[in-house]
Amino acid sequence: xxxNFTVNGRPQEADDVWEGESLLYVLRERxxxxxxxxxxxxxxxxxxxxxxxxxxxxxxLVAAGQVEGREVVTVEGLADFAKQRSCGTGTxxxxxxxxxxxxxxxxPQGVSLDEAKAWAARPQDSHTGEGAQLSPVQQAFIDAxxxxxxxxxxxxxxxxxxxxxxxxxPTDADIREALSGNLCRCTGYEKxxxxxxxxxxxxxxxx
Amino acid sequence: xxxxxPASWQEALAAKAEHPTAVPIAGGTDVMVEINFDHRRPExxxxxxxxxxxxxxxxxxxxxxxxASVPYTQIMENLRSELPGLALASHTVASPQIRxxxxxxxxxxxxxxxxxxxxxxxxxxxxxxxxxxxGSRRIPIDDFxxxxxxxxxxxxxxxxxxxIKKADGPQQYSKVGTRNAMVIAVCAFGLALHPxxxxxxxGIGSAAPTPVRARTAxxxxxxxxxxxxxxxxGKIITPSVAKQFADLCAAACNPIDDVRGTASYRRHAVGVMxxxxxxxxxxxxRGARRTTEGAA
Ligand SMILES: Cc1cc2nc3c(=O)[nH]c(=O)nc-3n(C[C@H](O)[C@H](O)[C@H](O)COP(=O)(O)OP(=O)(O)OC[C@H]3O[C@@H](n4cnc5c(N)ncnc54)[C@H](O)[C@@H]3O)c2cc1C
Ligand code: FES
Ligand code: FES
Numbered sequence: 001x002x003x004n005f006t007v008n009g010r011p012q013e014a015d016d017v018w019e020g021e022s023l024l025y026v027l028r029e030r031x032x033x034x035x036x037x038x039x040x041x042x043x044x045x046x047x048x049x050x051x052x053x054x055x056x057x058x059x060x061l062v063a064a065g066q067v068e069g070r071e072v073v074t075v076e077g078l079a080d081f082a083k084q085r086s087c088g089t090g091t092x093x094x095x096x097x098x099x100x101x102x103x104x105x106x107x108p109q110g111v112s113l114d115e116a117k118a119w120a121a122r123p124q125d126s127h128t129g130e131g132a133q134l135s136p137v138q139q140a141f142i143d144a145x146x147x148x149x150x151x152x153x154x155x156x157x158x159x160x161x162x163x164x165x166x167x168x169x170p171t172d173a174d175i176r177e178a179l180s181g182n183l184c185r186c187t188g189y190e191k192x193x194x195x196x197x198x199x200x201x202x203x204x205x206x207x
Numbered sequence: 208x209x210x211x212x213p214a215s216w217q218e219a220l221a222a223k224a225e226h227p228t229a230v231p232i233a234g235g236t237d238v239m240v241e242i243n244f245d246h247r248r249p250e251x252x253x254x255x256x257x258x259x260x261x262x263x264x265x266x267x268x269x270x271x272x273x274x275a276s277v278p279y280t281q282i283m284e285n286l287r288s289e290l291p292g293l294a295l296a297s298h299t300v301a302s303p304q305i306r307x308x309x310x311x312x313x314x315x316x317x318x319x320x321x322x323x324x325x326x327x328x329x330x331x332x333x334x335x336x337x338x339x340x341x342g343s344r345r346i347p348i349d350d351f352x353x354x355x356x357x358x359x360x361x362x363x364x365x366x367x368x369x370x371i372k373k374a375d376g377p378q379q380y381s382k383v384g385t386r387n388a389m390v391i392a393v394c395a396f397g398l399a400l401h402p403x404x405x406x407x408x409x410g411i412g413s414a415a416p417t418p419v420r421a422r423t424a425x426x427x428x429x430x431x432x433x434x435x436x437x438x439x440x441g442k443i444i445t446p447s448v449a450k451q452f453a454d455l456c457a458a459a460c461n462p463i464d465d466v467r468g469t470a471s472y473r474r475h476a477v478g479v480m481x482x483x484x485x486x487x488x489x490x491x492x493r494g495a496r497r498t499t500e501g502a503a
Contacts, residue, residue, distance in 0.1 A: 001210060019208035019252060020242045041243040043236055044389060058304045061239040063232055066256045138230040159303070180388035181302025206221055 005067045007031065008077025009110020011082075017064045024048045024059040027068075027074060033116055035075040035154045039183075046182035049155035050074050056162045058181075075154035076116035078161060082135035084109070085165065086206075136206075137161045140199035141192075148186035156182045160196050168203055170196070211253045216338075217261055219253060219365060220462030224340040226251045227362035233261070233276045236301070237317045261312065261367070270373055272336075275312025275366045282311075290371055292378030292397050296327040299382045304391050312366045315351065318358040318417070325352070325418030326397030326410030327380055332372040339363040345370070352417035376400035377488040377495070381480040382412075383468075393468040396456070396480035400488050405429070405438050409481070414460035414473045424455030424481070441496045444489050449482050456481035 003014045003026065014030040022041070027033045027050070039048035041060045048059045051073040059072075073081050134142070137160050149155050156179060163170060163178035170178070175196050184192060211229065213219035223229060229251035232238045241247035255261055261276035264286065271289050273282070279297035283306070287294040293311075300306055300323050314324040315335060328345030333348040337360060346359050353359055358364070378399040395412035407428045409421045431448045432438055459476035462470040 019210040022243065041239045043301065046302065046304055049304055050333065053221060055307045057308050058236075060243065061235050061305075061308065063210070063235055063239060063242075063254065065212065065252070066232070066235065066254050068212070085447070177388075178303060181304040187339050 001065065003064050003068055004040060006071040006110075007033070007113075008073055008116060009078065010112055012113070019063075019065065021064045022060050023050070023052075023062040023064055023067050023072070026064045027059060027072070031113060033074055033076055033113070035116070035119070035149055037067060039151060040109055043154070044183070045155070046159065047152050047155040049156060049158045049182065051162060054162075056159050058070070073158070074116070075157055076119050077111045078157055079135040079138065080111045080135045082137070082161060083133070124148060135161060136202055137164060137196070137199040140202065143193045144191050144195035144198050146191040146195035152184040152186075156184070156192060160199065164196070164200055164203060168200065170200055172197075208249065209251045209321060211251055212257060213253065213255075214257050216258050216367070219255060219258060220338060220340050220363075222251075222253050223365055224363045228255075229253050231316065231365060233313045233316075234278065234305075234310055236305050236309040237313055243416065255365075256313075265416040266373070269369045270448075273311060273369045273371060275315075275368055276310050278308060278310050279306035281367065289373045290327075290331065291374050292325060292327040292331050292380050292399055293371065295378070295380035296323045296382075296395075296397065299323055299380070299390075299392075299395075311369055315366055315369070316357060316360075316385055318352055318356050320355065320415060320417055321392045321395075321413040322418070323380075323382065323392065323395060323412065324413045326395050327378075328369065328371060329410030329418060329420050330378065330397035330399040330408045331374065332401075333407060334370045335359075335366060336368045336370060337364045338367050339365070343367070349420065352419075355416045357417075367466035375404075376402040377491040379487050381484050383476045383480070394460075394462070394473045394476050394480075396477055396484055398481070398484040398488055400492055402438060402492065405433060407432070409456060409459075411456065411460060411477055413467075414462040414477050416461065419461075421456040421481070424452050424459060425457055428452045428485075441493045444485065445491075449485055452485060453478040453482040 001017050003017050013025045017026060017190040024036055027036050036050055036059055039045045043058045043061045043176055049056050050059045053070050137157055141147055159179055159182055167174055211222050213222050230249040231253045233255045243260045261274045264277055265272045266289055279300050282297045283294050311324045314322040328348050334345040335351050336345050351359050378395045382395040383393040392413045394414045397409045397410035407425055409425055411419050457474045460474050460477050462473035464470050
């Protein structure tokens, strides 16, 4: 079957989708977006976390056909998503101006598949700032050393970003609860806690 | 496999009538695990995600009509005062990601003895509204669970909503597992005080082939509270009464040994949870009495 849905702000079409296929499989294998990880395929690890109509879900447990007409944000689109959000709420005027400069008015919003595939964690050219950009929570994960093998990271980023959107000033208990569906086998979670606290603190300063 | 996407409840009922073996999919948190692991290859999937009515709830005079697909997250956030037991139970389900998708309709569809909604529904008192092209009926929750992962639905029926009695007193939910999140119950216990009828209701999870009530324990406690005038005098429940209640709850179990725990551990733990939840709910009943009396 064919599935039409929005991924990272752009309409996408996936063809030859098997009826029992998961959203995770469609993202990784049909659209070529391997950011969302497949570690358990049973909802236990959270490494496949994406936002479906704004809500964090395990993409391995969403049937492809269920996303018809809906909006998905993956880790590849997180930086752009965070930027749009800060523009939308009017708290990041500076960032918005930059965005308008870089993106002609006629260009569609969101992140294309090619851009998403080319995404890397560091800007390619530090002088022009071109290449991949980072969302505040991504930057905080790097700065706090919260990434080891990195397999859990995309899911954690999506979950942490959503929590900070809802709850800009989280307690440690709030952070633990929001991330309780994301397993990490490497870090022991302390640096991840540090990263989220850092992102929250920076978000607070920026306002 | 065919993926059916009914746009309305009537279309969904028609699809289920035409294909009785079709598997409905709501949040997918049970169905997709089975498909991903090749444990299930249904000929038809019926996506219920487009039927808005299933995601709505209505707070009535005596009960809440909870749409079958309302996710646990919504129950926790919006129905805490009307359905405290179910809200607590919802909070113990899996993780935020799973709670954002899964709901009570799917829990009832799976009818696992470990499902967390069941003890809360049994304790609160509920009816399951099911429908087919033949018509609609309401199944009392006490008659809904018919065997291990079996329920009273006919092949052409779908769950539309659950009608749950609004709390008229304190409710609690307690669950034993190896960690706080992402844990399937080793065993679980729900308790609801119903001061209006001066009764107590229970629900036990993961300690029998189906979710069950501890009826003998309920009858014993109802009589003991009545005889001692506890509902009126608000005294602390006599330890011997609490112990007898706990023992009777443990005796209501019919557990098995499995990877999550032994039968004797489950029986023991249910007794402990029964005593604790009774203490917690009774304390809060006494607290509420004091406040109303103080105000009067
Ligand atoms: C990692 C993980 C952890 C979990 N932890 C818990 C836990 O702690 N506690 C717990 O109770 N459960 C747990 N579950 C199980 C699951 O999340 C729950 O049973 C949930 O309530 C299922 O709801 P759903 O909407 O996702 O159901 P689905 O998977 O969509 O459906 C489940 C079953 O119900 C049927 N069904 C769904 N809606 C209807 C309807 N309207 N009418 C008729 N039949 C219907 C389906 O055909 C299917 O048989 C866990 C699952 C996972 C993957
Ligand atoms: S791959 Fe989806 S939760 Fe693990
Ligand atoms: S960094 Fe390796 S699993 Fe988390």
